[in-house]
Amino acid sequence: MKTLAELQAIREAMKDKVSLRSGNQGVRVVVGMATCGIAAGARPVLSTFVEEVSKQGLSDKVTVTQTGCIGICQYEPVVEVFDGDKEKVTYVKMNAEKAKRVVEEHLKGGNVVHEYTIGESKI
Amino acid sequence: MKELSLNILDVAKNSVKAQAALIEISVVEENGVRTLTIKDDGCGMSPDFLSRVTDPFTTTRTTRPVGMGLPLLKLAAEQAEGELSIESKQGEGHGTTVRATFNTDHLDCVPLGDFAGTAVTLIQGSPDIDFDFIWRTPEGEKRVSTREMREVLGDVPLDSPEVLSWVSESLNEPFENEK
Structure with a gap:
């Protein structure tokens, strides 16, 4: 059975690596999670990311x-990637497998x- | 929606949007009836908005004038001989409670699905809000309370991957009498 004591261990383990997060400098992955996204399968896409x-x-x-809702419900699940000044990348009709590949590549x-981007999508 | 847990995720996001500090989500199964309750202490709805909130053409979204969250939950309940009720209050004692019942023996009753996945997604999306998840069946009860978690975790954020795994495992382990 899972216990709160395990969380204590997680806390101890994380003491050493106090957040190195660099504020807003990094890459932001945004998953659309409104009714349309959820119904189309956004939850496993998010958890894979x-x-x-x-x-x-x-x-x-x-x-x-x-x-x-990002506003393009027919393309859900939609994932946007923001990276500094670079142009935003919009991935459409995502699933867990595609999400894995996006993380990797x-x-x-x-x-x-x-x-997987909206520009290449045949709809 | 293929599973009730997706409706839960969707409808609970209304509570997040209503700026709730605490959202309690319980799924209780007894005597062939599943009762889902989502209770928040958010800003609540006006009587006028409440009266038309299950109309698909009522929504708070700004991208288009259609909102299917509550209508889909209502449909899921009613197709399984259950019903949806919503109470909401603004001002003093504000908050909203959504309750849906399902006859679990009914052919059209959607499965509960990945409840743990929904809990993890909600915590990941709103690590500063508190959630109580309660899942009770005749086989036992599982609970996750972010308030209890915070007491132990101190300033470790709830959306840390290790913490989210703990939530997932807690809600995925078997019920006491199921082992």
Whole structure:
């Protein structure tokens, strides 16, 4: 059974690595989580981003956040990536597998996965 | 919505938007009836807004004049011989309580689905709000309270990956009498 004591251990373990988050300097991944996004499958997309960013050791550089309706419901799940002054990248019709690839290639490798972007979408 | 947990995620976001400090979400199953309660201490709705809140053409979103959150929950309840009720108050003692019931033996009753996933998503999205999650069945009860978690965690943020994993595992472990 899970206990609150385990949280105590997490707290101890995190003492050493006090947040290195660099304010707003890093990359921001925004997942649309309104009714339209949720119904289209945004929850596993979000959780994949959260897990993979942490697994790949990108937590200091990348923050994952949720937002409401972005306004293009037919393209949901929609994910936007903001990186400093660079143009925003909009990924559409996402799923957990695609999210994994975006973390690997875009967030880690620095290369936009063009085939998932709204510009490449055939609708 | 394929599972009730997605409706829960969706409707609880209304509480977040209503600037609630505490949101209590409970799912209680007994005698073939599942009762979902989402209770917040947010700003509440005016009687006029409340009276038309399950109309799909009532919404707080600004991108288009359609809001399907509560209508979809109402549909899910009614198609399983249950019902949706909403109480809301502004001013003193403000807050909103949404309650939905489901006959779990009904053919059209949607499964609860990934309740833990919904809890994690809500905490990740609003780490500064407090949540109480309660999930009770004849097999036992599971609870996660962010207020209790905060007492132990101190200034460790609730949206730390390790903490979110703990929440997920807590709600995914078997019920006491299920082992």
